Amino acid sequence: MLVPDELSSSGSGSSLENKALQKVLVKEKVFSQEQIEEIEAFAEKEKLYFPKALLFYGYISRVDYESVIRKTIPVGKVDLLAQEIDYELLMSFDQTYLQDRLVCPFRRNGDYVYVAMINPLDQEAIDYIYEKIQLPLKIFYATDVDIQWVLHKAFGQELAESAVYSLFIEDERSSAIETFTLPQVILIVVIGTAFVVGVALDASLTFTILMAIVNLLYLFSIGFKFVLTLAGARFELYEAVTQAEIRELHDEDLPVYSILLPVYKEPEVIETLIYALSQLDYPRNKLDIKILLEEDDFATINRIRTLNIPSIFECIVVPNMQPKTKPKACNYGLVFCRGEIVTIYDAEDIPEPDQLKKAIVGFKKFPEDVICIQAQLNYFNANENFLTKMFTLEYSYWFDYMLPGMDRLNVPIPLGGTSNHFIKDKLVELNAWDPFNVTEDADLGVRAYAKGYKVGTINSTTYEEANKRVRSWIRQRSRWVKGYMQTFLVHMRNPIELYKKIGFRGMFAFFLFIGGTPATFLINLPLWVLFITWLIFKPQWISEIFPAWVLYISLFNLLIGNAMVVYMNMLAVFRRRLYGLVVYALLNPFYWILHSLGAYKALWQLIFKPFYWEKTTHGITKVKKPEILRNI
Numbered sequence: 258m259l260v261p262d263e264l265s266s267s268g269s270g271s272s273l274e275n276k277a278l279q280k281v282l283v284k285e286k287v288f289s290q291e292q293i294e295e296i297e298a299f300a301e302k303e304k305l306y307f308p309k310a311l312l313f314y315g316y317i318s319r320v321d322y323e324s325v326i327r328k329t330i331p332v333g334k335v336d337l338l339a340q341e342i343d344y345e346l347l348m349s350f351d352q353t354y355l356q357d358r359l360v361c362p363f364r365r366n367g368d369y370v371y372v373a374m375i376n377p378l379d380q381e382a383i384d385y386i387y388e389k390i391q392l393p394l395k396i397f398y399a400t401d402v403d404i405q406w407v408l409h410k411a412f413g414q415e416l417a418e419s420a421v422y423s424l425f426i427e428d429e430r431s432s433a434i435e436t437f438t439l440p441q442v443i444l445i446v447v448i449g450t451a452f453v454v455g456v457a458l459d460a461s462l463t464f465t466i467l468m469a470i471v472n473l474l475y476l477f478s479i480g481f482k483f484v485l486t487l488a489g490a491r492f493e494l495y496e497a498v499t500q501a502e503i504r505e506l507h508d509e510d511l512p513v514y515s516i517l518l519p520v521y522k523e524p525e526v527i528e529t530l531i532y533a534l535s536q537l538d539y540p541r542n543k544l545d546i547k548i549l550l551e552e553d554d555f556a557t558i559n560r561i562r563t564l565n566i567p568s569i570f571e572c573i574v575v576p577n578m579q580p581k582t583k584p585k586a587c588n589y590g591l592v593f594c595r596g597e598i599v600t601i602y603d604a605e606d607i608p609e610p611d612q613l614k615k616a617i618v619g620f621k622k623f624p625e626d627v628i629c630i631q632a633q634l635n636y637f638n639a640n641e642n643f644l645t646k647m648f649t650l651e652y653s654y655w656f657d658y659m660l661p662g663m664d665r666l667n668v669p670i671p672l673g674g675t676s677n678h679f680i681k682d683k684l685v686e687l688n689a690w691d692p693f694n695v696t697e698d699a700d701l702g703v704r705a706y707a708k709g710y711k712v713g714t715i716n717s718t719t720y721e722e723a724n725k726r727v728r729s730w731i732r733q734r735s736r737w738v739k740g741y742m743q744t745f746l747v748h749m750r751n752p753i754e755l756y757k758k759i760g761f762r763g764m765f766a767f768f769l770f771i772g773g774t775p776a777t778f779l780i781n782l783p784l785w786v787l788f789i790t791w792l793i794f795k796p797q798w799i800s801e802i803f804p805a806w807v808l809y810i811s812l813f814n815l816l817i818g819n820a821m822v823v824y825m826n827m828l829a830v831f832r833r834r835l836y837g838l839v840v841y842a843l844l845n846p847f848y849w850i851l852h853s854l855g856a857y858k859a860l861w862q863l864i865f866k867p868f869y870w871e872k873t874t875h876g877i878t879k880v881k882k883p884e885i886l887r888n889i
Contacts, residue, residue, distance in 0.1 A: 275300075275307040277378040281329050287317065299542050303595075306357055308376045312401055314541055315569035319400060319562065326398050332377045337363060337403035338555065344411050346370070350389060352412040358382045361404045368392060373399035373407075400562050402550075402572045409574040410552055413589070417576040420588035424688040430750055431704060433693040433743045436867045438750055464802040471780050472810040478777055479818040481769045482659065486825045489662030497716045498615040502622070506614055508540045514613050515545040515596030515681065518570065519586040520604040524560035525876025526722075530604050531568050538610040545595045546570035549586040552577040580868040583674070584690030584697035591681075591689055600678040601698075605875040607637060608676060608719040615717045616678040627713040628683035628705060632676035633657060636723035638880040639835060644730055645723040646841045647848045652723075653829035664714045668766035669706035669759060671699035671744070676719040683710065693868050694747070696740020703748055703767065707758040722878050727851070729874050734855030735862065736871040738775045742863050745772040778856035781849050788815065819846060 300310035359375035425432040455463035639649035
C-alpha cells in the first residue's frame with residue numbers, strides 16, 4: 258500500500274485507528290459489535306494497543322488475523338526475517354512508540370521508505386513515521402513476531418547486556434561467571450597434593466581415610482534423605498491449598514499474572530504449549546504471557562507465525578548474546594512483565610488448571626517472608642519406556658517428599674527449573690536469575706534463603722515430557738549436576754558468611770543436598786567397581802583399605818542404605834497411585850549408573866565448558882494430547 262507525501266499528519270488519534278480496524282473485523286463477521294466493544298474496553302483498561310489485545314489474548318489466531326488484513330486492505334506482506342534491515346533508519350525513531358504500535362520502518366528504497374505494520378489502517382502511526390522523515394511511505398503488513406524480531410534486535414542489546422551482567426554488577430560474589438576463585442583453586446591443589454603425598458608415604462592408610470570419608474558422606478546423605486522423607490510424608494496429611502479456598506477467590510480481585518515461556522528450537526511442542534495455556538483456570542484478561550524466543554531460532558519463529566489457533570502470548574525476541582541460557586532469556590523477558598506475580602513454564606509443560614489460583618491462595622496464607630512458591634513436577638508419559646518410568650519415580654520422590662520435607666524443616670530449597678511462582682518485586686530485588694548458572698533456580702532458592710526469604714510448596718502438579726532416550730537424558734542430567742556444582746562453588750566462596758546467613762541447619766542441608774548430590778553421583782561408580790572387583794577377585798589390597806569399622810559402614814550403605822533409598826522411591830509411587838511402577842524402584846541401582854555417567858560429563862564441562870547449556874530435546878514422545886488429558 259503506497260502512502261504518498263500528501264497524506265501527511267491528519268491529526269488522527271488512536272481511537273480512529275481502532276475504529277477502522279474494528280469496522281473491518283465486524284464487516285468480515287470475525288466479531289460481533291458487542292464482542293468488539295468488549296475487547297476495546299479491555300484494551301483501554303490495560304492500556305494495550307487494540308491489535309495486541311486481539312493477538313496476545315487469544316481472540317483471534319495470527320493466521321486468521323492476517324487473512325482478514327490481506328483480504329480487505331490493498332497491502333502486501335513482507336517477511337522481515339528475510340529482509341536487509343536499515344538499522345540506522347530504524348533507530349532514528351522512538352523505540353517505545355514502535356514497540357507499542359508494532360510498527361517497523363525497515364528500509365529506504367529510492368524516494369520511499371518501506372514500513373511494516375501489524376495494522377496497516379493505523380493512520381496515526383503512518384503520520385508519525387512520515388513526520389519524522391518527510392518521505393512517501395510504502396506500507397506492508399508483517400506479523401507481530403517479525404516486527405518484534407527486528408525491534409528487539411535493534412533496541413535490545415543494552416537490555417540484553419543488563420540481563421547477562423546485572424547480578425554480577427550488583428553482587429559479584431553471587432555470580433557463577435567465575436567458576437573457581439583463586440582460594441578455591443589453592444584449596445583444591447592443597448588437597449590434591451596432600452593426597453599424593455599421603456599415597457607416597459602410606460597408600461593403605463590414605464585410601465582407608467578416603468574410603469571412610471566417602472562412606473560417611475553416603476551415610477549422612479542417606480540419613481538426611483530419610484529425615485526429609487519423614488517430614489515430607491506429613492505434607493500428604495493435609496492439603497496446603499484446599500478447593501474451598503480456591504472457590505473463595507473472585508476473578509475481579511485477582512492480580513495480573515505474568516508467565517515466562519522460554520523456548521529454543523522447539524517447534525514440535527508449541528501446540529502442546531498452547532493447549533496447556535488454554536487449560537489454565539485464570540481470567541484470560543489477567544494473564545500476561547511472554548514467549549521468549551531466541552533471535553536465531555527460526556524454526557520456532559516460523560512455526561508460531563503459521564499457527565492457525567488463537568495463542569494467548571506475546572512474542573519477545575531475545576537478542577543473540579552469550580551465554581545463550583534459559584536464565585538470560587528469563588531476565589530479558591522479566592523487564593516486559595506487567596504482573597505482580599511471575600512464573601516460568603517450559604515449552605512442554607502442562608500445569609494443572611488451578612495452579613495459578615493455588616499459588617495466589619498460598620501467598621495469602623503463607624508467612625510474609627515466603628516470596629516464591631514451588632509447584633510439584635511430574636511426567637505425563639511415565640509409562641512410555643524404562644527410562645521414563647525411572648524418571649517418574651525420581652521426580653515423584655523429589656517433588657512429593659523431599660522438597661516438601663525441606664519446606665517443613667525450614668532449610669534452603671533448590672527450586673525446580675519450572676513452575677516456581679515469584680512475587681515479582683522480590684525477584685527483581687534478588688537480581689533475578691544468574692545467566693551463568695545452568696541450574697539457575699536451584700541457585701536462586703539458596704540466594705533467597707540467604708537473604709532471609711523463604712520458599713513454600715503447594716499441592717499442584719505441572720506435567721512435563723520425560724526423556725525417553727538415554728543420550729538426551731544424560732545431556733539433561735549433566736546440566737543439572739553441573740549447575741549444582743556451580744551453585745556449591747559460588748556459595749562456598751565465603752563459608753563463614755554463608756553460615757551466618759543460613760545457620761547450622763541450613764548449612765548442613767546445603768552441604769548434603771547441593772554439594773552431596775553431585776559428590777555421591779561421582780563416587781557411586783568407583784564404589785560399584787570396587788565392590789564387583791572384590792566380589793570376583795578378592796584382592797588383598799581392597800581388604801587392607803577397608804578396616805572393620807569402615808567395612809561395617811560400607812556394608813550398611815550397600816545393604817541397608819540402598820534398601821532405604823529403594824523403599825523411599827516406592828513411597829512416592831503410592832502418593833501418585835502409580836502402582837505399576839513399584840517394581841521399577843528395585844532397579845534404581847542400575848539407574849544410578851546413568852547418574853554417575855552424567856555427573857562425570859558434568860565435571861568435565863564444569864572445567865572446560867562451564868556455561869554451556871545442554872539442550873534437552875522435547876516433542877519426541879508418542880503420547881498425544883488426549884492421552885495427556887487422561888493421565889492428568
